[in-house]
Every structure is written in C-alpha cells, then in structure tokens.
Amino acid sequence: MPELPEVETTLRGIQAHISQQIVQRVEIRCQQLRWPIPLSLINSLPNQCLHKLSRRGKYLILSFDTGHLLIHLGMSGSMRIVKQPSTTNKHDHFELFFHPGISLKYTDPRRFGAILWTEDEPLKHRLLCSLGVEPLTSNFTANYLKSSSIHRSVAIKPLLMDSKVLVGVGNIYASESLFLAGIHPTRRCNNISLIRYQRLIDSIKEVLKKAIQSGGTSLKDFTQADGKPGYFAQNLNVYGRNNEPCYNCKHPIIKIVQSQRASFYCPKCQT
DNA sequence: ACTTCGACCTGTTGGC
DNA sequence: TGCCAACAGGTCGAAG
Numbered sequence: 001m002p003e004l005p006e007v008e009t010t011l012r013g014i015q016a017h018i019s020q021q022i023v024q025r026v027e028i029r030c031q032q033l034r035w036p037i038p039l040s041l042i043n044s045l046p047n048q049c050l051h052k053l054s055r056r057g058k059y060l061i062l063s064f065d066t067g068h069l070l071i072h073l074g075m076s077g078s079m080r081i082v083k084q085p086s087t088t089n090k091h092d093h094f095e096l097f098f099h100p101g102i103s104l105k106y107t108d109p110r111r112f113g114a115i116l117w118t119e120d121e122p123l124k125h126r127l128l129c130s131l132g133v134e135p136l137t138s139n140f141t142a143n144y145l146k147s148s149s150i151h152r153s154v155a156i157k158p159l160l161m162d163s164k165v166l167v168g169v170g171n172i173y174a175s176e177s178l179f180l181a182g183i184h185p186t187r188r189c190n191n192i193s194l195i196r197y198q199r200l201i202d203s204i205k206e207v208l209k210k211a212i213q214s215g216g217t218s219l220k221d222f223t224q225a226d227g228k229p230g231y232f233a234q235n236l237n238v239y240g241r242n243n244e245p246c247y248n249c250k251h252p253i254i255k256i257v258q259s260q261r262a263s264f265y266c267p268k269c270q271t
Numbered sequence: 272a273c274t275t276c277g278a279c280c281t282g283t284t285g286g287c
Numbered sequence: 288t289g290c291c292a293a294c295a296g297g298t299c300g301a302a303g
Contacts, residue, residue, distance in 0.1 A: 002296065034279070034299085058297080075297050076281080091281085110280045112297060127299090154274070163298075170296055219296065220283080239296095260276075262294085 002073040004135065004168025005211035006222050006230065007058050010079050013225025014104060015053050017081045021098040023048050023064070030093040034074065034114045037094060041069075041117060045096070056123060057131045057167030067119035070127065074112030078223045080105055109221070132165040135204050140166060142198040149189035156192060157185035158259045160204075169204060172217055172239045175264045177204040179238045184270045185263040186256070210235060238264040 002010070023045045031037045048064040055061065060079075062069040073079070084101045094106040094115055106115065118125050132148075133139045148165045149156075159165060160174040169177065178185050180203035183196060192200075216222055216230030219240065223229055237247055242255035246266040256263050 006296075032280095034297090072297085074280095075295070108280095109282065110295085110297095112280065152273070158274090161297090172296060217296075222296075259274090261297095 002058060002077060002216075002222060003170035003173050003211075004058060005173070005208055005214075005232065006216035007055055007060060007073060007168070008212050009216040009224050009230060010073070011053055011055050011060055014079060014081055017102055017225075018050055018096075018098055018104055019053060021050055021100060021102075023050065023096060024099050025097040027095040027097070028093070029088070029095075030091075030111070033093065033108065033111050034072070035116060037115045038117050050098075056128055057134070057163060058170075059128060061122045063122070067117055068122040070114070070116040070118060070122060070125060071106070072114040074108055074110060074114065076110040076221055077106065077108035077113035078221065079107070080223060080225050080227050131163055131167050133167070135166050135168055135208055140201060140205070142194050142201050145197045145201065146192075146194050149192070152189055154189055155186045155258060156183060156189045156200075157263050158261075159189040161259075161261075166204075168208065171261050172219075172236070173204070173207050173211065175239045176207050176237060179265060179270060180207060182270055184267075185258060185265050187271075238266060240264065 026042045026045045028037050028039060028042060031039065048066065050062055050064055052063040058072060060071040082103055082105050084103060091107050091109045092105055093108060096104040122128060133144060149159060157174050157178060160169050177200060181200040183192065183200060211217060211232040214230055214232035215224050217232040218229035219233060238253050241253040241264060243252050246253055246269060249266065249268045251266055251268040253264055254267055
C-alpha cells in the first residue's frame, strides 16, 4: 500500500499531535512483523520525549532521547492518532501512548511492515544506508537517472522501483509516472534518451506531489492519521484500469506482469 | 555487479 | 451459494 505519498501523508498527519510529547506507555500486541519488534521498548521508551519525526524513503524515523524508532508500513500498514480510551482491533500490533491521553496506533494486517530501534545515526542503519535519492529533492535529475541506468539492462519500470536508485516510488506511482511521461514500462532503461528521462523526472515529481496533496491513494485499507482514506485513486490514469479506455486516446489499457508485479499502460501513448 | 525469484502474511476477489 | 486459486500498495536475501 504505502508508497512515498502515503508515508509522507502519515508523517504530516501524526506530527503535530505527538511531537515533543512524552511517552507514557508502550504496548506490543503482536511482536512478529517482518522482524520482531524489540520487547525492550516496553521498558526503555516510557518517559522519553519524542523530539523529531522525519522520513527517509518509505521509512518513518521517530527520534527520542536515547535513540530512534524506524517504522515501515510494508504492504498493508497504516498509523493513526487516537484519543484514549480507544478500542483495539485484530491487527493493531503496536501502540505508543503519550501523556496528553492520545496514542499512536500501528495497524498492519499482512505484517510485512517493521518497527525497529537504533541508537546510532538512523541514516547509517543497514536498511537505510544504501537507499537511493529522494525523488522530491533537487538531487533527482535526468542526468542522475541516465547515469544510474547506463550499465543496466532492466526495464524502466522495475528500475523505478529499485530503492537503491530512488526511494518512494512503488507499484502504483511507477505505472502512473510512466504513463504521464509516455514511456513503455518494458523499455530497457539504458535505451531512454536524456530528454525522455527529463520528462520522466517531471512526471514522477508531479505524480508524487499531487498524491500527497490528495492524502495518498486508498485502494483498500490505507488511512490517513485521522482515519480518513486518501483521495488520489480518482486521479489514476492507468493503475487498476485493465481493459478500460485510455483517457487520452481511448485505446484499452493493458495489464502485464513485470518482476512479479502488475504493470498497467496504454500501448498507443507509451512507447 | 546485476537480475530473478522465493519468502514473509492475511484478506478479498473472481472464476468455476 | 460455496470453494479455492490468484492476487494485493514492499523488499530482503539467496540463488543464478
């Protein structure tokens, strides 16, 4: 579910409620995510101040007095702010209670997400240290993509989803960006001109920004921090539109599988 | 060094 | 209506 816009939406939604607040209590109801949630948090986090919330790729970083919580939402995760008392549902695996009577609740049915703790510089953590560029920064340029792909043979779509190249673009926004840029998802990445890469850069930035403005995409279970869904799904041009007419040329949208993931594209508009 | 593929989970959907 | 296979927003780590 959560790609960069959903993670950014989550960050913005929870930030004002819990920044600078003191942890009262930690509840771990199901420890078994992608990696086990450290049980030591139950004793170590209470009385610590949450100084700062940030994002790197699809990871949220919550910085406390003695270390940092690294949170990944996996495929089906979401987080929300809830007032106490609140009811607990089946997949509410982790909850951080703060002194003002609110909590941050982590929900993840498929448990592909992660909640980890590090006392070192978070960007040096093994899961973060080799991540690629942030697409919404000035470092993300046509020249960067061109040079990243020069010695590679993969198709452009899986390249866009390679977190060592760039972070935050997942299966939905990869298809959407390629449609806007007019690039076929199976085109080899080393066979794309600088001009076309520039168009792709612009498309990715535009798609991600608009998705953030819409509160992300909710196809199934993504919710913002206040529990509401995201509204970007109504702006999707190709994703999930197999056999439906292209909004641009009316030709039916095609679905294929690449790297075991569904790709959607218009065969007339994308070459 | 690059690419592909299995694995991790639960819930929903579509075809028979 | 019911069952079961296929599929779903991610990505690590092993194998090729």
